[in-house]
Amino acid sequence: MSLSCIKIKKPFNISYYTDDELRSFSFKHVGKNVQVAQSCNIIGLENISLGNNVRIDGFTTIIASGAGFLNIGSYVHIGGYTFLSAGAGIIIKNFCGLSQGVKIYSKSDDYSGKKLTYPTIS
Secondary structure (H helix, E strand, O other), X not given: OOHHHOOOOOOOOOOEEOHHHHHOOOOOEEOOOOEEEOOOEEEOHHHEEEOOOEEEOOOOEEEOOOOOOEEEOOOEEEOOOOEEEOOOOEEEXXXXXXXXXXXXXXXXXXXXXXXXXXXXXX
16 A cells, blocks of 8 residues: 555644543533643543643643542643642642643652552552
8 A cells, every 4th residue: 555545634743632522521620721632641530620721731641540639720731741640639720830741749659568569569
């Protein structure tokens, strides 16, 4: 098959879900004018609230499963390749920005000695 037979729409274009599309998912709340890159990995949609005028750029990973939660205020930009581990909750207030590659952890392993901490040992 020749490459001329393949029709590509906007190659290398990173697309964003619109707020209307995001509302059709299971997010806890989605405000107005929200954009989330389609290349994001997001776990725990039901625990995530997005305010108005929020943009989350590509290849960001968000984990808000179990008892965790993520509340993002309005006018917030999260740069690409950011990692948010919201196991104990993260609140990002209005008019905040996270630069590309930021990593935020709200919960750590249990170092009390009562449990093993390594993920390969249960």
